[in-house]
Amino acid sequence: MSIMKRISLIFRSKANKALDRAEDPRETLDYSYQRQLDLLSKVRRGVADVATSRKRVELQVVQLEQQSAKLQDQAEKAIQMGREDLAREALTRKSGLNGQITELKAQHAQLQGEEEKLTLAQQRLQAKVEAFRTRKETIKATYTAAEAQTRINEAMSGIGEEMGDVGMAIQRAEDKTAQMQARAGAIDELIASGALDDASAINAGDDITRELEAMSSQADVELELARLKGTAIPAAQQPEAIEAPEPGEILAEEPAKQEAASDATKDA
């Protein structure tokens, strides 16, 4: 049998099994309607959850882009001071960040897609639930229990199919969002730890440095380093012009720490 037919049969039999049956078939209508309303609020919550995740990812992209710009700035200043080791560290971190940003943007697009799909699913279900409610009232008013059975079956199986479909859509959106939330949590922790934004804090944790190096593209770092060294040569001839570093910048670090930093990166 064809794929289309097999899936249709299995889907329909599962959807029918999922429906509640009451002794008086007219009560079945009320049970089912209640479940439809429950599902509607579930899909509304689903839309809200996905939107929350999407906004979180948007915020992270903004934060990481700011940090990336800051690291670029730090690398330029480090080169001007002749500190290639610090510039390399900053660029390594920046390259790692850029990888994260690309991934986050892909996730953002995916979440946006899920949000749109769920919103449409909600509209479809809403229309069907409304139609079911009208049909339910008509059936209850017009028919005896015995007469109602056929009409109830028709209405029930039509709505059951939609409910099965929407149930799956919610499930899929939840699965996708859960994966992304685990990742987003890890990125929030990295941002909170400050490990991503300060290239002078090399000794803060070697495991973090190693992780950042693993994420970065070494080729990108070398390329950009060479480019910076090229552009920085004229500036390096007048070091007095950049002698007043701002607080928190790598240049503000005391020489002893920079020495240690230099040793730490020599092997990298």
Add this chain to the structure above:
Amino acid sequence: MIVRILGEGQFDVAEHALDRLNELDATLEAAVEAGDEAAFAGALAALLDGVRTAGVAHPLDSLDDSDLILPPSDATLDQVRQMLTEDGLIPG
């Protein structure tokens, strides 16, 4: 004939379009049997596009059963295999 694409809704498809859809369905089935991911993705996209092109949206407020039900556009081969077993299809 009413065809549902899961995650997208129902379409009214004219009978004369069914031959073409059955061909696409056979291609999809072969890809699933063979476990060929690339062929599967192409065949599923072609089949769903065929339904969207040949069909028009069925009224949202109808309570009609679909005659045929198709996997969602982002379904993987494994997910479709799961749909073909008793356990996989409807959560809960």
